[in-house]
Amino acid sequence: MRKEYLETHTNNHNNIKNFVCSICSKRFSSQKNLDSHFKYHDGSIKREICNICGKSLTTSMNEHLRIHTNLREFECNHCELKFNTKDTLRKHKKIKHKEPS
Structure with missing residues (x-):
């Protein structure tokens, strides 16, 4: 497992969000997620x-x-x-029935 993937995975589980969007201040657990988020600001990804x-x-x-x-x-x-x-079902199972994600 690559170190970067493990760090992102750990950050997700621990709700650590060190990567901050300079436009809207939304926080992310990885640089990859932040980079994807920027596509919403530059119009690369359309919203409905x-x-x-x-x-x-x-x-x-x-x-x-x-x-x-x-x-x-x-x-x-x-x-x-x-x-x-x-x-929503996945989150329910994780919380109520202790199923892994």
Whole structure:
């Protein structure tokens, strides 16, 4: 495992964010993530605006719209709770059922 990857991985788990955007002051756990973030400022990555809540998105609009429709199709195999995104289900399993990320 490369030293840089291990450091980024450790920073993510410990919520250490030493890399700061000089434009908006958002913090990141790695230089790579900060470099990717700059693409939002220079217009390389386009954002969609949700016409329901006005949130600016860089991810799937369809996934975001599940929040507004309350569609919960991702079910926990431990407790049968349902979630509107895979990421929310993953976070639930990590916290409530101590599953690794």
